[in-house]
Amino acid sequence: MGANRHQVSGGAAVAGTVRTQTTQAQPDGFFTLGRRDDHWWLVTSDGKPFFSLGLNHIDPASLHYPENSHRWRDKDDGSTERWLRESVAPNRRQWAFHTVGWV
Numbered sequence: 001m002g003a004n005r006h007q008v009s010g011g012a013a014v015a016g017t018v019r020t021q022t023t024q025a026q027p028d029g030f031f032t033l034g035r036r037d038d039h040w041w042l043v044t045s046d047g048k049p050f051f052s053l054g055l056n057h058i059d060p061a062s063l064h065y066p067e068n069s070h071r072w073r074d075k076d077d078g079s080t081e082r083w084l085r086e087s088v089a090p091n092r093r094q095w096a097f098h099t100v101g102w103v
Contacts, residue, residue: 054099058088 034043
C-alpha cells in the first residue's frame with residue numbers, strides 16, 4: 001500500500017482523525033483507491049471517501065446500425081460531440097450521475 005491519508009472530520013468543537021490508507025505512494029491531487037475500517041473506497045484528491053454514481057461506458061456505435069442510423073443522422077447530424085452534448089450530458093445530469101468511466 002502507498003501513503004496514509006489523514007482527514008479531519010467533525011465540527012470546530014469536536015474534531016477527529018480518520019485514517020485512510022491509499023494504493024498510491026503520492027496520492028495528493030489524484031482520485032485513488034483507499035481502505036478505511038476494512039472497506040475499500042474511491043478517495044477524492046483531498047482524501048475523502050467518494051461514492052461514484054455514473055456510467056461506465058458511453059459509445060454511439062449502436063447509433064450507426066441500420067435501424068438507428070436515421071436517428072444518428074437526423075438528430076445528431078452524425079456528430080459524436082453533438083450526441084454527447086445534447087443527449088448524453090442532459091440525461092447524465094437528470095439522472096444525477098457525476099462520473100463517466102469511458103467515452
